[in-house]
């Protein structure tokens with residue numbers, strides 16, 4: 001393929017790629033040491049959607065917002081979905097939350113007491129009702145279930161309980177609804193996490209059926225884990241349902257995607273593009289799962305979307321023919337060089353051009369800053385309880 005053809009194909013793919021935003025990125029957040037509050041932060045889920053819509057307005061590629069229940073509980077989810085539509089966005093995945101209720105101290109879907117497990121299953125059924133009311137097609141499940149001490153509970157029995165509970169949830173889905181199961185290697189449990197890795201998640205979703213897939217949160221692995229290998233494996237099985245994109249330096253830091261290791265993000269997107277999984281109908285949802293503790297939230301989400309776009313653009317510019325030829329002839333350094341040439345390309349002008357062609361300002365960050373929206377919400381949203389992570 002000629003370089004100019006590759007550039008045109010990349011531009012067309014970039015126009016079609018979409019990135020889903022987390023509602024919780026717009027609320028106040030922090031660490032267990034301190035939650036810092038920022039002026040103008042949303043007071044309710046309606047305002048979170050308004051802020052998320054700004055990210056879409058200036059990037060043009062972030063048309064969905066994922067909700068977290070009960071953080072985003074409202075009386076009328078139909079009204080929330082209509083509000084989203086008025087703003088030009090849609091409700092995306094619905095995240096369950098079984099990690100902040102006293103009853104779930106010893107687990108939720110894996111809890112030894114069948115009454116507590118039933119409560120956790122019921123919560124997921126409520127999330128499915130929210131999906132029906134908002135038009136969302138995807139249920140996202142992350143379990144904090146685990147053990148702190150050897151002997152605390154049976155590792156095997158807990159897997160059986162999770163399988164049985166997930167089966168009830170999966171069976172409660174409508175035929176056109178899907179489910180994704182997220183894994184995380186530690187935290188809040190320290191000894192055993194019941195769904196710690198992609199293998200465990202994959203085994204559970206494969207037992208459920210075709211509409212269940214794995215979520216890969218980039219911050220949920222031990223240091224040194226080769227994440228693009230996991231991406232390749234899950235794609236081979238047709239079971240990569242979604243990303244929770246973020247960056248980590250140490251643990252589950254939830255920093256902006258592409259901030260800690262842009263090269264890793266590129267390597268991930270290279271696997272995605274190689275498998276054609278960047279296409280809108282691939283079934284892979286490119287979601288962000290981030291918290292902006294000290295930086296302004298809307299610009300941080302804009303930057304994150306741009307980082308994903310730039311990594312995708314670089315992956316789309318890989319000279320596939322040259323790469324394959326070098327790989328097949330055993331040209332180790334040649335193959336590596338082809339990949340690095342794409343990574344080392346400054347794609348910012350290309351992505352700016354795509355934006356201009358979409359009728360957008362080529363510089364979303366500057367355009368948002370000039371809009372006066374941040375000042376407007378800071379003056380309008382004075383007082384009232386501010387919604388945040390866990391609120």
Ligand code: PSV
Nearest residue numbers: 095142182184217244252289
């Ligand atoms: C857990 O660490 C997690 O990554 C899950 O996706 C939760 O839904 C989210 O964080 C909450 O921020």
Ligand code: MN
Nearest residue numbers: 182217244289
């Ligand atoms: Mn996550």
Ligand code: MN
Nearest residue numbers: 217219220252
């Ligand atoms: Mn996480």
